[in-house]
Amino acid sequence: MTSPLIHDALPTVLVVDDEVRSQDAMRRTLDEDFTVFTASSAEEARGLLERQPVSVILCDQRMPGITGVAFLKEVRERWPEVVRIVISGYTDSEDIIAGINEAGIYQYILKPWSPDHLLEAVRNAVEAQTLQRQTSRLDLELRTSTRVLRQRTARQVVQARHHFGFERIVRAAGSPIELVCAMAERAARYDLPVLVLGESGTGKELLARAIHYASPRLEGPFEVENCAAIPDTLLESELFGHKRGAFTGAYEDHAGLFQRADGGTVFLDEIGETSPAFQVKLLRVLQEGEVRPVGAARPVPVDVRIIAATHRQLEQRVHDGLFREDLYYRLAGVTLTVPPLRARVADITPIAHQIVQDVARELGHPGAVLPDETLACLLAYPWPGNIRELRNEIARAMALHDGIELPPGAFSARVLQGRAVGGGDLVSALPANGTLTERLDVIEAMVLRETLLRHRWNKTRTAAELGLSRVGLRAKMQRFGLEK
Numbered sequence: 001m002t003s004p005l006i007h008d009a010l011p012t013v014l015v016v017d018d019e020v021r022s023q024d025a026m027r028r029t030l031d032e033d034f035t036v037f038t039a040s041s042a043e044e045a046r047g048l049l050e051r052q053p054v055s056v057i058l059c060d061q062r063m064p065g066i067t068g069v070a071f072l073k074e075v076r077e078r079w080p081e082v083v084r085i086v087i088s089g090y091t092d093s094e095d096i097i098a099g100i101n102e103a104g105i106y107q108y109i110l111k112p113w114s115p116d117h118l119l120e121a122v123r124n125a126v127e128a129q130t131l132q133r134q135t136s137r138l139d140l141e142l143r144t145s146t147r148v149l150r151q152r153t154a155r156q157v158v159q160a161r162h163h164f165g166f167e168r169i170v171r172a173a174g175s176p177i178e179l180v181c182a183m184a185e186r187a188a189r190y191d192l193p194v195l196v197l198g199e200s201g202t203g204k205e206l207l208a209r210a211i212h213y214a215s216p217r218l219e220g221p222f223e224v225e226n227c228a229a230i231p232d233t234l235l236e237s238e239l240f241g242h243k244r245g246a247f248t249g250a251y252e253d254h255a256g257l258f259q260r261a262d263g264g265t266v267f268l269d270e271i272g273e274t275s276p277a278f279q280v281k282l283l284r285v286l287q288e289g290e291v292r293p294v295g296a297a298r299p300v301p302v303d304v305r306i307i308a309a310t311h312r313q314l315e316q317r318v319h320d321g322l323f324r325e326d327l328y329y330r331l332a333g334v335t336l337t338v339p340p341l342r343a344r345v346a347d348i349t350p351i352a353h354q355i356v357q358d359v360a361r362e363l364g365h366p367g368a369v370l371p372d373e374t375l376a377c378l379l380a381y382p383w384p385g386n387i388r389e390l391r392n393e394i395a396r397a398m399a400l401h402d403g404i405e406l407p408p409g410a411f412s413a414r415v416l417q418g419r420a421v422g423g424g425d426l427v428s429a430l431p432a433n434g435t436l437t438e439r440l441d442v443i444e445a446m447v448l449r450e451t452l453l454r455h456r457w458n459k460t461r462t463a464a465e466l467g468l469s470r471v472g473l474r475a476k477m478q479r480f481g482l483e484k
């Protein structure tokens with residue numbers, strides 16, 4: 001065995017041949033471009049491979065005790081990164097062909113070899129090894145970053161679950177939204193489409209998110225599209241994607257929201273506003289489980305759960321021919337109705353407190369206190385814009401009012417007038433959805449609130465005016481969350 005002066009910059013080649021003359025010939029050919037080691041037997045070669053990193057091994061097929069291919073098979077198992085070349089005469093070719101796959105031979109060179117051919121073969125082998133190393137490094141980096149990404153995703157999932165779970169839906173004990181949440185939590189477990197009905201600002205999106213994070217899809221994305229916000233043509237490309245050149249301005253392929261949400265949930269808000277043409281396309285996606293990007297020849301399979309929402313009476317729209325019946329039934333696997341805020345007066349106080357905290361955090365505000373007089377005022381207003389309106393009112397009052405305590409005067413005239421008339425206009429205050437009992441409950445709560453306010457929360461006088469016993473009045477106040 002000979003060990004050359006190791007030249008750091010040159011790749012290393014190990015020549016294994018029991019004939020010293022062949023070894024020398026190969027060394028002379030390769031010496032200028034490579035650091036060449038030689039070994040006269042498999043035994044010697046093993047010793048060297050154990051001590052010395054080698055890029056390429058050139059092995060004669062005929063050696064005492066072991067064939068080149070059999071030895072290279074061992075090399076493959078123990079030093080898989082070494083690129084293997086076998087050198088043989090014509091008569092050996094059958095053995096080589098039989099073992100070539102098992103030994104993972106990069107190339108075999110026939111004797112008599114020409115120096116140029118040998119040099120080129122070794123150069124190519126070194127290049128192949130460099131590429132292989134780069135690929136393995138990239139592969140490792142990819143696997144590591146995917147793992148980091150997954151870990152981060154798992155952490156984010158826990159956080160998201162905390163931020164968007166059902167506990168984020170603030171409500172008073174006994175609130176009608178409790179029943180909605182209980183149904184939603186059950187529905188979340190099964191891969192059924194969900195249709196969420198309710199007026200604007202009632203928390204339909206919040207409920208949809210909670211469903212996603214309580215579902216087996218929680219690690220997948222939750223993608224939101226407001227179908228009323230963009231014209232039909234854009235909506236199609238936004239949801240289903242488009243191919244480059246599909247229309248003017250489509251400079252690149254674009255993955256649509258459905259593809260981005262693969263494995264997760266798509267929340268389609270304001271579904272009632274979509275055109276009949278778009279409804280047909282959406283129906284096809286739901287039926288076939290695949291989307292066809294605009295301008296694409298082939299559809300792409302997608303695996304998403306759909307939660308759709310609307311403030312419209314969707315069944316009525318079906319009846320009026322404005323919404324496809326077949327699509328309606330596809331979307332309405334489970335239908336949940338979020339009651340308006342005025343139908344759950346008991347929720348106003350805890351939600352208002354939560355909003356104060358949220359807004360303080362978001363605006364970097366020191367925080368605010370809502371005195372009883374202000375809460376009474378908030379309770380008396382019918383909140384046609386629901387929780388979104390409540391949130392806007394509180395944020396505005398916190399931003400504009402000096403001082404921690406927010407008196408009724410910090411709120412807009414609309415809200416103050418609501419208090420003055422004790423519940424506002426009855427018709428506009430009525431919920432758009434719900435059973436007769438639910439709607440009558442809203443009216444009952446408004447009448448109670450108005451009378452209580454007029455009598456400055458004096459229960460004896462309020463009960464007397466309404467023909468109730470004090471105990472009866474207290475029970476109703478409790479039921480509707482009308483505690484001052």
Ligand SMILES: Nc1ncnc2c1ncn2[C@@H]1O[C@H](COP(=O)(O)OP(=O)(O)OP(=O)(O)O)[C@@H](O)[C@H]1O
Pocket residue numbers: 168169170171198199200201202203204205206207269311351354387388391
């Ligand atoms: N129960 C609740 N507790 C606390 N915040 C709530 C609650 N419900 C809704 N919100 C808040 O009210 C605002 C409006 O809610 P959301 O956007 O979910 O309503 P929406 O019904 O989807 O409205 P739209 O139909 O207009 O899209 C959001 O800021 C949301 O965080």
